[in-house]
Amino acid sequence: MNAVNESPRRKELTRLAAQLFVQEGFDRTTVRMLAQEMGIKSGSLFHHFRDKQEILAAVIEEGTQNALSLARQALENCGDSARERLHAMARAHLETLLTDRNAHVVALYEWRRLDAAARDHLSHLRDAYETLWEQVIDEALEAGLVHGDRFLVSRFVMGALNWTVRWYDPEGARKPEDLAHELVAMIAPATQRTAAESTKV
Amino acid sequence: MNAVNESPRRKELTRLAAQLFVQEGFDRTTVRMLAQEMGIKSGSLFHHFRDKQEILAAVIEEGTQNALSLARQALENCGDSARERLHAMARAHLETLLTDRNAHVVALYEWRRLDAAARDHLSHLRDAYETLWEQVIDEALEAGLVHGDRFLVSRFVMGALNWTVRWYDPEGARKPEDLAHELVAMIAPATQRTAAESTKV
DNA sequence: GGTTTACACTAGCGCTTGCTTGGTTGATCT
């Protein structure tokens, strides 16, 4: 029973679990269903994970880690202007929501099923991610790009972005890039100043 | 076993069920927990509802009906300008999210637990509500109050509003009215005059 | 060559689940 390791087998199992958790919900997904999806018997599952809770925690941790590193990377590789940084964050957020969709849906919908210990550990990760966002929002406010209350603006933006998992169609014409652009345009109209940016759309 | 009636007792039970579903989630709420909360034995529960699914459907229907009638009422009692109508809708949405919070949280989080029949029936109700929203968004776009893609703007706005159930504190200083005002200000800044909009599109 | 390790299996324990059954109560109607 190896609890904390990160074997490639365990990672693959985590991926499959995420898929099932999205399809059925955590509570309705039985260890027998998980095992079958993984091609093993239900007993064998507990060699890889201490209990069912740990599978949930593994799924959410995986998704959050990816989101965090993708966001950091996006901020490093973009320009310095508040608009560019805001756009980069929105785009990174939507891209991880797309590529790691299952994990993120689980994180959004099944967070409350985590036990106290796992929730405590994972909320630190999530806080780190949200701090990144608040910094970028602050910059946008200072630059006069967006107006309003710091707390409310960041909540509204996170809501608009996270809500996409409910309606976004990966097969459709719209790319994460497009959504990010449209969102930034909606809350920070390009009509004022910065003549260099009036080319898009 | 009266299935479709609307006795006051049933309404009260529905309210209690909504509270439990929010606290524990639908799957983890057992019929025994529901019965205890209602002050009856688990067997008696099935006199009021055909099965557990029907309780869930009743909770969601109640919430959606209230949201719909509140929104219609708000649109009747507000001014004609696109801004006023947008603000009225946002405010009505947030107010029903506050007063019927439990029912709406259940609708948002447990929708997928509905069986096909209930989901079909309730999605018509929800569509009626979303149609109201899209009309108001359309008016805002035509009036030049907001810019962007019709579909995306309405999805972003709905996301920002619905996300509030995750962080809004009814005991806090902010009223639904304030949130609505701030949201409208964010996506439709008041700085520009209505006449000065001739340059766009 | 012997021991360890990783991974899988079978079998089932103890418990909870949604729901059913058969029956009782007290108020209301005829």
Next chain:
DNA sequence: AGATCAACCAAGCAAGCGCTAGTGTAAACC
């Protein structure tokens, strides 16, 4: 006074749940 009816209860069934115990096996390591 008898019938009706909504509302409730005690008891329990069949199925399914998470998880454990004990064992087998093939590759890796000393």
